[in-house]
Amino acid sequence: MPAKIPATVVTGFLGAGKTTLIRHMLQNAEGKKIALIINEFGDLGVDGDILKGCGEETCTEDDIVELSNGCICCTVADDFIPTMEQLLARDDKPDHIVIETSGLALPQPLVRAFNWPGISTKVTVDGVVTVVDGRAVHDGQFAHNVAAVDAQRAQDENLDHETPLSELFEDQVACADMIVVNKTDLLNEEEAGALTSRLKSESRDGVQVVKTAMGALPVDVLLGQGIGAEADLASRHEIHHHHHHDDEDDHDHDHDHAHEHGHDEFESFIVARGEVTDANAFAEQVADTIRANNILRLKGFVAVAGKPMRLTLQAVGPRVDTYFDQPFGDAARETRLVVIGEAGLDHAAITAALQK
Numbered sequence: 001m002p003a004k005i006p007a008t009v010v011t012g013f014l015g016a017g018k019t020t021l022i023r024h025m026l027q028n029a030e031g032k033k034i035a036l037i038i039n040e041f042g043d044l045g046v047d048g049d050i051l052k053g054c055g056e057e058t059c060t061e062d063d064i065v066e067l068s069n070g071c072i073c074c075t076v077a078d079d080f081i082p083t084m085e086q087l088l089a090r091d092d093k094p095d096h097i098v099i100e101t102s103g104l105a106l107p108q109p110l111v112r113a114f115n116w117p118g119i120s121t122k123v124t125v126d127g128v129v130t131v132v133d134g135r136a137v138h139d140g141q142f143a144h145n146v147a148a149v150d151a152q153r154a155q156d157e158n159l160d161h162e163t164p165l166s167e168l169f170e171d172q173v174a175c176a177d178m179i180v181v182n183k184t185d186l187l188n189e190e191e192a193g194a195l196t197s198r199l200k201s202e203s204r205d206g207v208q209v210v211k212t213a214m215g216a217l218p219v220d221v222l223l224g225q226g227i228g229a230e231a232d233l234a235s236r237h238e239i240h241h242h243h244h245h246d247d248e249d250d251h252d253h254d255h256d257h258a259h260e261h262g263h264d265e266f267e268s269f270i271v272a273r274g275e276v277t278d279a280n281a282f283a284e285q286v287a288d289t290i291r292a293n294n295i296l297r298l299k300g301f302v303a304v305a306g307k308p309m310r311l312t313l314q315a316v317g318p319r320v321d322t323y324f325d326q327p328f329g330d331a332a333r334e335t336r337l338v339v340i341g342e343a344g345l346d347h348a349a350i351t352a353a354l355q356k
């Protein structure tokens with residue numbers, strides 16, 4: 001059976017920076033063929049035009065599909081599923097599918113749609129990325145232009161118009177596998193750090209919170225999370241429960257000290273080593289290293305003593321997946337891992353921890 005095509009769901013309020021982030025991703029796709037499904041919201045197809053205008057080989061007009069029948073979570077069966085089926089029936093299959101939801105759709109019903117027969121065997125949810133307007137959320141407004149969000153809500157009778165924005169926001173956070181705090185150019189270092197800690201405490205365990213401006217995140221950080229969110233719906237509460245975070249003082253302790261004002265840079269480096277004796281123990285060792293060093297992604301191949309096959313290792317946050325993929329053949333039996341994180345990673349400590 002061919003491998004399932006990974007699909008990333010990008011959610012976040014109007015104006016949070018979803019289109020900006022996706023555009024940056026398409027322009028830096030590094031040869032990945034990405035198909036986009038955009039859920040425009042009864043408007044002029046602006047996002048689609050912006051993205052089609054990006055002029056990259058990797059995003060021809062054919063690769064962009066627009067849904068315009070309103071809120072994606074209300075029209076899953078009529079609109080989203082057929083669109084997805086068409087995309088999957090093409091000869092020229094994408095390497096990755098990115099779905100931009102209109103700002104108000106709850107991601108949960110969309111994720112659930114991936115369990116649909118005919119879809120579930122071909123696609124899997126790679127991860128849900130929630131983009132937040134750092135400035136607006138810090139200020140307790142959630143969106144830059146609250147009036148515009150309200151107007152958007154009023155346009156669609158399918159949408160519940162009563163739920164406060166704060167609760168919709170919490171639903172988006174609860175469903176996220178990665179939270180992108182965008183617009184850090186409008187926050188100072190301390191504000192960005194406080195917001196990051198707050199979002200970490202409000203999201204599920206292991207969810208990554210990354211800061212950026214103009215959505216400028218490496219494709220490797222955004223895509224390839226391999227979460228399989230459709231199988232894990234129960235943990236993504238749709239119904240909002242109030243959590244009390246009265247531990248304001250704690251914020252100082254897990255404060256993320258940004259190394260510079262404005263947006264963070266990312267870096268990656270390679271750690272090589274010889275064979276490992278025990279695959280499971282090594283996976284634990286990798287998870288510990290990730291936790292101790294704030295690593296976003298770690299992936300590569302591992303040589304395990306006595307095994308002719310190489311072990312593929314993929315980690316997103318502390319979640320480490322491994323599988324034997326193919327024989328080493330004539331290739332050197334060595335372990336090579338790529339470590340990705342925000343700039344300032346402790347190369348020496350990480351290398352030592354992985355070479356132990």
Ligand SMILES: Nc1nc2c(ncn2[C@@H]2O[C@H](COP(=O)(O)OP(=O)(O)OP(=O)(O)O)[C@@H](O)[C@H]2O)c(=O)[nH]1
Pocket residue numbers: 012013014015016017018019020021047102103182183184185186212213214215
């Ligand atoms: N200052 C600042 N502005 C940004 C940043 N990212 C995006 N913007 C601007 O914010 C506005 C909204 O960005 P979009 O990417 O269109 O936001 P969106 O989430 O796609 O919004 P909709 O498609 O309208 O739901 C645009 O004018 C962007 O140029 C950022 O990091 N900093």
